[in-house]
Amino acid sequence: MRNLRCVGHSSIGSVPGIKATAWDVSNDSVRCLREVDGLLRLERWVDDVIYPIASWDAPPSPYEVLDLHFSGDTESATIIFDTGDIVVVRENPTNEEKIEIVGSIDAGISAASWSPDDEILVITTKASTIIYLTREFEELVSVELTARDIDLSDHVSVGWGKKETQFKGKKARVLRDPTVPETIDDGRLAEANELGETTVSWRGDGAYVAVNSVEDSTRRRIIRIYSRHGILESVSEPVDGLIGPLSWRPAGNLLAGVQISKDKRQVVFFERNGLRHGQFPLRPLDGIEEGMEVLILSLQWNVDSTVLAISYDDRVHLWTMGNYHWYLKQEIMGTELKWHPEKPLTCALTPKSRDRLRRFQYRAEICAGPILPPYDYGVVAVIDGKLLKVTSLRQANIPPPMSLYEITLGANANDVSIRLEDSGDDYPRLPKFRILVLHSKGISVYLLDMSESQPPSWLEDVEEPTTALSIASISLREPDGLLPLALDESITKASPGVFQLTDSGSLLVNGKVLIRGCTSYLVTPSHLIFTTSQHLLKFVHLHPETESIESTAFEIPPDTPESDERCRSIERGAKLVTAMPSIFAVVLQMPRGNLETIYPRALVLAGIRQSINGRKYKKAFMACRNQRVDMNILHDHQPEQFIAHTGAVIDQIKEVQHIDLFLSSLREEDVSQTMYRETLRAEERQDTEARTFEKGKVNRICNAFLEALSGRRANVKNMITAQVCKNPPDLDAGLLEIVRLRGKLVIYMPV
Numbered sequence: 001m002r003n004l005r006c007v008g009h010s011s012i013g014s015v016p017g018i019k020a021t022a023w024d025v026s027n028d029s030v031r032c033l034r035e036v037d038g039l040l041r042l043e044r045w046v047d048d049v050i051y052p053i054a055s056w057d058a059p060p061s062p063y064e065v066l067d068l069h070f071s072g073d074t075e076s077a078t079i080i081f082d083t084g085d086i087v088v089v090r091e092n093p094t095n096e097e098k099i100e101i102v103g104s105i106d107a108g109i110s111a112a113s114w115s116p117d118d119e120i121l122v123i124t125t126k127a128s129t130i131i132y133l134t135r136e137f138e139e140l141v142s143v144e145l146t147a148r149d150i151d152l153s154d155h156v157s158v159g160w161g162k163k164e165t166q167f168k169g170k171k172a173r174v175l176r177d178p179t180v181p182e183t184i185d186d187g188r189l190a191e192a193n194e195l196g197e198t199t200v201s202w203r204g205d206g207a208y209v210a211v212n213s214v215e216d217s218t219r220r221r222i223i224r225i226y227s228r229h230g231i232l233e234s235v236s237e238p239v240d241g242l243i244g245p246l247s248w249r250p251a252g253n254l255l256a257g258v259q260i261s262k263d264k265r266q267v268v269f270f271e272r273n274g275l276r277h278g279q280f281p282l283r284p285l286d287g288i289e290e291g292m293e294v295l296i297l298s299l300q301w302n303v304d305s306t307v308l309a310i311s312y313d314d315r316v317h318l319w320t321m322g323n324y325h326w327y328l329k330q331e332i333m334g335t336e337l338k339w340h341p342e343k344p345l346t347c348a349l350t351p352k353s354r355d356r357l358r359r360f361q362y363r364a365e366i367c368a369g370p371i372l373p374p375y376d377y378g379v380v381a382v383i384d385g386k387l388l389k390v391t392s393l394r395q396a397n398i399p400p401p402m403s404l405y406e407i408t409l410g411a412n413a414n415d416v417s418i419r420l421e422d423s424g425d426d427y428p429r430l431p432k433f434r435i436l437v438l439h440s441k442g443i444s445v446y447l448l449d450m451s452e453s454q455p456p457s458w459l460e461d462v463e464e465p466t467t468a469l470s471i472a473s474i475s476l477r478e479p480d481g482l483l484p485l486a487l488d489e490s491i492t493k494a495s496p497g498v499f500q501l502t503d504s505g506s507l508l509v510n511g512k513v514l515i516r517g518c519t520s521y522l523v524t525p526s527h528l529i530f531t532t533s534q535h536l537l538k539f540v541h542l543h544p545e546t547e548s549i550e551s552t553a554f555e556i557p558p559d560t561p562e563s564d565e566r567c568r569s570i571e572r573g574a575k576l577v578t579a580m581p582s583i584f585a586v587v588l589q590m591p592r593g594n595l596e597t598i599y600p601r602a603l604v605l606a607g608i609r610q611s612i613n614g615r616k617y618k619k620a621f622m623a624c625r626n627q628r629v630d631m632n633i634l635h636d637h638q639p640e641q642f643i644a645h646t647g648a649v650i651d652q653i654k655e656v657q658h659i660d661l662f663l664s665s666l667r668e669e670d671v672s673q674t675m676y677r678e679t680l681r682a683e684e685r686q687d688t689e690a691r692t693f694e695k696g697k698v699n700r701i702c703n704a705f706l707e708a709l710s711g712r713r714a715n716v717k718n719m720i721t722a723q724v725c726k727n728p729p730d731l732d733a734g735l736l737e738i739v740r741l742r743g744k745l746v747i748y749m750p751v
């Protein structure tokens with residue numbers, strides 16, 4: 001349910017003639033190769049400044065730069081041209097040349113790719129050969145691509161595609177095996193988008209490499225899987241309309257390719273053995289009429305395998321997957337994207353004009369409504385291209401990719417925000433929320449009214465095209481009345497400090513490290529809730545009355561879920577979605593995408609104590625009953641208040657069986673000092689420790705109930721229960737109550 005939100009962007013213009021880019025992970029700079037006035041210039045982009053490195057004569061046109069790779073340990077850049085030349089540029093040469101042609105292949109080069117460990121360079125030649133080179137450019141293996149490679153495939157054909165093996169009786173369609181496809185692909189080339197290019201892609205661990213090329217003799221596009229040592233392992237099964245783009249998921253389980261047909265465009269997946277393993281359809285492009293040819297240039301996975309970038313001729317789409325559904329999260333105008341080799345959601349982008357460099361930094365974030373009661377309805381919005389999926393988890397806990405409501409937009413959404421609509425009341429009975437959606441045509445505003453069981457209604461469109469990358473960077477005009485309260489404002493007004501989660505997993509408060517190994521967090525009025533890399537859910541008490549607090553003042557619970565109510569074990573990889581303190585609920589999303597709603601004891605007890613402090617004993621009692629919390633807390637949290645308002649407690653609980661349930665649960669133990677001690681703040685814990693009960697807590701409560709119940713004929717049963725629940729039980733007084741109820745008084749004399 002997470003969206004990709006742009007949290008950082010920088011660009012530099014007036015750099016025409018960009019041919020290729022590469023990342024330098026040592027200082028997060030970008031190497032850029034440009035052609036200017038017949039010269040190739042290698043430059044370094046750092047902090048919005050371009051620094052020249054080297055320049056030399058460009059090869060005769062036409063030529064293409066197939067790969068630009070920078071090695072940080074040798075401080076050298078390798079440029080591979082389709083003409084066959086391999087050029088190395090050393091930034092700080094010692095006894096070597098600064099610019100050197102280390103090799104040349106007469107037949108020309110069709111594709112090239114370095115292994116993830118920078119130890120092996122694989123190039124494919126225009127003479128249908130694969131060459132393995134070391135980082136010193138010495139040849140390791142040379143393999144010829146032949147039509148006989150298809151015979152190595154282990155795929156079995158059972159003849160279902162042949163007419164003579166198909167059953168053609170009257171009920172053939174009814175009896176047909178649904179697991180068998182009606183047609184079998186034979187690997188025909190696509191009529192459109194087939195450029196005849198070759199693509200090379202490594203698996204994330206560098207053990208295997210895939211080569212996607214066209215076999216001229218059979219006119220079929222084949223994906224060959226080779227080991228690191230150049231041994232052919234497998235060949236892909238025939239797929240009609242398969243085109244050149246190919247990317248191996250770094251996690252290693254799937255290869256992504258593109259299939260083009262007359263009526264659809266889709267991404268298809270292959271396993272390492274060459275067999276198909278699912279697909280998902282691509283969305284129509286804005287500004288492209290139906291039937292027009294759409295050029296797909298490349299596929300690229302980010303380093304942690306969570307985002308797939310699909311590059312078109314003039315734009316890039318970023319896709320994520322959850323619960324076996326693929327979501328279109330971002331549309332960026334550009335043509336060549338390069339992911340950062342170490343930072344998963346950082347990329348460099350070159351526009352179609354190739355005269356500008358842009359750098360983006362994204363963050364996977366939940367777009368949720370306020371967590372501050374009474375507005376905590378768990379409203380969550382999920383972007384999926386031109387669809388916005390909106391769900392109020394408090395009303396309907398619907399797992400993705402389904403949703404309670406769907407909003408159809410006029411363009412692909414890039415960001416969304418949920419804000420509280422000001423109604424003029426301090427605490428409206430049922431709030432309204434404004435949903436702001438940012439897309440390429442501007443901003444669309446919708447209204448979600450919680451008092452109506454209707455989808456969000458459209459309010460207005462700001463039709464002016466915008467170049468903004470996130471809603472947070474836009475100064476919106478105020479509507480009639482007050483400016484809607486933003487989500488972040490609704491939280492920080494109720495909690496001290498400013499919290500921030502870094503990409504490395506450090507949770508900061510006021511700029512100081514609070515904890516490490518954090519994977520997600522939420523802030524409620526009473527707790528800081530976070531998940532850890534040890535698969536634990538933890539609760540830290542907050543001090544709403546304190547405006548500023550140092551990180552050392554936070555009491556982080558230990559990793560002891562078996563004994564501490566502030567710590568709870570969760571499923572491996574689960575992350576927080578939202579919290580609803582009003583109903584004591586926390587919603588988690590599992591790695592595969594499904595949702596789980598839990599009611600942590602720390603959140604339940606905080607709500608019970610808040611109800612007791614407000615003398616709402618009915619609400620506190622029902623929470624104890626529903627969540628199986630020890631009833632003694634109703635008295636032990638505020639004992640003097642409870643005894644002083646025993647009549648109010650009886651009036652609120654009212655039900656005879658409920659009062660009996662409370663009385664029968666009484667124990668001499670002070671649960672606020674024992675089983676629920678950790679769920680109190682430190683200063684509250686000290687107050688309870690300093691407090692001591694006189695002996696006879698149970699009798700004190702029972703006597704208070706008997707006094708308040710005297711004269712209430714409807715609660716005679718409760719009076720009997722109060723007598724029996726004393727310590728020791730006053731059975732004689734209980735029996736006398738029964739006798740009085742019968743209207744007789746019988747005196748038993750000893751024999």
